[in-house]
Amino acid sequence: MGLPPFAEVEMNQYPPVSMPTTVEQAWAEAQKPGSTFVAGGTIVQMRREQGFDMGNRFVSLEQIRRLKTMIETDTAIYIGAFATLAECLNSKMVAQEQPLLVQALASIGAPAVRNRATLGGNIVYGKGDSIPALLVLEANVVLYHDGLATMPLSEWLQQKPNALLTEVEIGKWPDMTQRFWLYEKVGRRETFTASLVTVAGVAVLDNDQTIKELKLAVGGGEMVPHRLLEIEQRLIGKPLTNELLADVYQFIKQTGTLVGTPFATETYLRMVLANRIVSFVDGLRGGRGDGKTNDSL
Ligand SMILES: Cc1cc2nc3c(=O)[nH]c(=O)nc-3n(C[C@H](O)[C@H](O)[C@H](O)COP(=O)(O)OP(=O)(O)OC[C@H]3O[C@@H](n4cnc5c(N)ncnc54)[C@H](O)[C@@H]3O)c2cc1C
Structure with a gap:
């Protein structure tokens, strides 16, 4: 009986990762026992290395186009949960409509972290530095749990419902009021x-x-x-x-x-x-x- 080849030992250390392409598929995958969503992975990886139980399979959000979208309407901007902090910082729309959020995101980590870390991950982590800014902007979160629903971020922080965060909705400041x-x-x-x-x-x-x-x-x-x-x-x-x-x-x-x-x-x-x-x-x-x-x- 010999030792298994090195590559096999390495492979066995990593749990399987599924790569859904839609929100619905991601939610269905997440219902399988031991599943954890992973976005940029900056917290997931750190916690795993620290010995926290992060489940035995990951559901990556990386291939879901909807979660990377940033759009605006006349009254609000919508930032997809998988938008990285760097993408938010480079967005003209975010800079123009919510400079306070830009200031908050610029304070998080270092460039390498901001290139991977997502806005959704910063929120769901529960203690991210974007949250105080989003609270005073009275942001809403859009959640998927057998259907889409919107709730104020302040309520989400109290209830922490089991759901996939899809977007963050932030109302625009009316032009005529100085803030x-x-x-x-x-x-x-x-x-x-x-x-x-x-x-x-x-x-x-x-x-x-x-x-x-x-x-x-x-x-x-x-x-x-x-x-x-x-x-x-x-x-x-x-x-x-x-x-x-x-x-x-x-x-x-x-x-x-x-x-x-x-x-x-x-x-x-x-x-x-x-x-x-x-x-x-x-x-x-x-x-x-x-x-x-x-x-x-
Ligand atoms: C070196 C270093 C420095 C850091 N500095 C800061 C800092 O200054 N300020 C700060 O606020 N944070 C900091 N962080 C923490 C972290 O990087 C950020 O909070 C980051 O935004 C998390 O995003 P992520 O995409 O990497 O999340 P992940 O690690 O992928 O996920 C974090 C958690 O959220 C869940 N999750 C992710 N996306 C979703 C979703 N769409 N729906 C449901 N659940 C989801 C995951 O299951 C996991 O539980 C730092 C981390 C590191 C490693």
Whole structure:
């Protein structure tokens, strides 16, 4: 009895991969026991190498044309779940319609990761840095589960239904309203670093310099990304006085649940969040944000 040839040993280490060409086929394949969807594979591969149970067969989404499509209507853009982060960053449509998303995607990984990693994988992973940006953009996810259905991303994060993510739908910002936005991923160093806390925001000011619309979201670390509705409510419709900003600063520092890590306590994360949100709102008084839509509006 001899050892099996080297090539056979190598082959046996890898589970089978099916390559469906339609969403329906992919879903049917995924119903077979032990199946895991794989898109860019950047998380799947890492988890597998770390010893996580990733099932015993993969369903690759790579051959499904529908999942790579990026289209726009008068009111929304649709990004296929298999669009890579690099493709989103190179898309004129995404740059023009949702510069906040571009800023978020540019903060993820390094070019080699962004060339493989997909937007769908970043969302389904559940802690991706695109999610806070997509939450403040009030994005919807289109899911396949014995038929197509659309649900707000915020609901998907609560329910995590067993489904194939096919597209992300993001409403366009109406041209005539100037919006200010905030996106910051705070890590342990400047670039190519995991997020300790990621914060995103979008604001619209009224003529009297009160905040008319405000959406804020947080993610990063081990946190499930979520909207910061209580903080939003404290700021909407109020004159942006120093007293209000001081009150909101204390509120953020003292309340809300953030998840600390071995490298950053919850208290530290709250302070970072308070600093970043209050400096964004303070900047609105001077017409500043991390970015803003057309100055001439
Ligand atoms: C070196 C390195 C650095 C990284 N840096 C960052 C970072 O800075 N920020 C960040 O957010 N992430 C980071 N990541 C994590 C990861 O690369 C991204 O989250 C990426 O977008 C995942 O996409 P993917 O296509 O590779 O997902 P995959 O690994 O293919 O899949 C991830 C999960 O989603 C499921 N899945 C994928 N697509 C679908 C779909 N359409 N429908 C249903 N389920 C699906 C898979 O089954 C799997 O459970 C990093 C990863 C590495 C290896």
